[in-house]
Amino acid sequence: MELTLTYDLRAPVFGAPRSELYAAALKQVEWADGLGFDVVGLGEHHSASDGYNPSPLLVACAMAARTGSIKLRTSVLLAPLYDPAKLAEDAAVTQILSNGRLLLGIGAGYRPSEFETFGRKLQDRWRVMGEICEFLRLAWVGEEFEWQGRRCLITPVPEPFAPPILLGGSSAAAARRAAHIADGWFPPLD
Numbered sequence: 001m002e003l004t005l006t007y008d009l010r011a012p013v014f015g016a017p018r019s020e021l022y023a024a025a026l027k028q029v030e031w032a033d034g035l036g037f038d039v040v041g042l043g044e045h046h047s048a049s050d051g052y053n054p055s056p057l058l059v060a061c062a063m064a065a066r067t068g069s070i071k072l073r074t075s076v077l078l079a080p081l082y083d084p085a086k087l088a089e090d091a092a093v094t095q096i097l098s099n100g101r102l103l104l105g106i107g108a109g110y111r112p113s114e115f116e117t118f119g120r121k122l123q124d125r126w127r128v129m130g131e132i133c134e135f136l137r138l139a140w141v142g143e144e145f146e147w148q149g150r151r152c153l154i155t156p157v158p159e160p161f162a163p164p165i166l167l168g169g170s171s172a173a174a175a176r177r178a179a180h181i182a183d184g185w186f187p188p189l190d
Contacts, residue, residue, distance in 0.1 A: 005032050006041035006075065009053040018051055025059075026066055033067035039103070041075035046114045057090045064098035072098055075186060076107030076168035080128040081118045084147075087132065088139035088154045095158035102158075105186045106132070107168035126177070133165055133181040 007025050011018040029040050040063060042056035053059060060072040072094070079087065095102045108125040109115065115122045138145045139154035140162040146152070166186040167178035178185035 002039060003032075003037040004039045004041060005029060005037060006043070007053065007059070008043040008045075009051070009059070010048070011051040012049075022059075022062075026062060029063045029070065030066045033070040037070050039071045039073050041073045041105075043075055044078050045111065046078075046081070047117050057094050060094050060102065061097050064094070064101065069101070071101045071103050073103035073105050073166070073186075075105045077105065078109040078114065079106040079132045080108055080120055080125045081114060082132070084132050084135040085139070085152060085154060088136050089156075091136070091163055092140065092154070092156050092158040095161075095163045096156060100160045100163075102163040103166055104136075104163045105166040105168050106182075129167070129177070130181050133167075136162075136165060 005028065009018075009021055009025060011021050015021075016024075032040070042059050042063075043053060044056045045052040046054050048054075056074040056077050060074065063070075063072055077087075091102065091104055106129070108129050109122075112122050115125075120128075135147060138147070139152065140158050142155070142157035144151060144153040164183040166184045167174060167182035168186045168188075169175065169178070170188050175185045175187075
């Protein structure tokens with residue numbers, strides 16, 4: 001059995017202020033870490049009227065600073081909305097700051113408004129997911145490589161090891177895709 005806390009950090013206008021919710025989440029995760037909880041999950045959405053967390057890696061870093069053993073899982077980070085080089089760097093830094101506790105759960109997303117906000121095309125999401133997984137694996141080796149006609153060198157290299165890439169999804173197709181491009185599959189926690 002896995003003991004898990006999950007945060008989306010929604011802050012609707014009728015509720016507590018966002019700063020109080022974030023502070024409470026940090027205290028709760030510190031408490032859960034002390035009790036031996038296994039994982040904290042951090043969701044991601046953008047342009048949400050209720051303030052849904054848009055920055056799971058930033059929150060994971062804050063939680064890493066307050067904990068020592070609980071794993072930090074993005075559940076899920078919307079990978080097609082990221083520049084792959086910046087995602088590789090940010091995940092590597094999170095892995096270093098957490099001493100190897102990052103579980104990089106990624107998903108393709110489904111909300112057209114998010115893709116529009118980031119200037120991306122919803123119909124490209126699955127192709128981009130495969131490309132991002134490939135990019136991350138190349139990037140985290142610490143050597144220069146060529147990617148789509150450009151030279152890339154991503155630093156730092158994640159330590160003590162590269163975070164596992166877990167592909168989120170609820171369909172049989174998502175599970176099959178995870179078997180081909182990721183280190184594991186992360187189904188919804190319903």
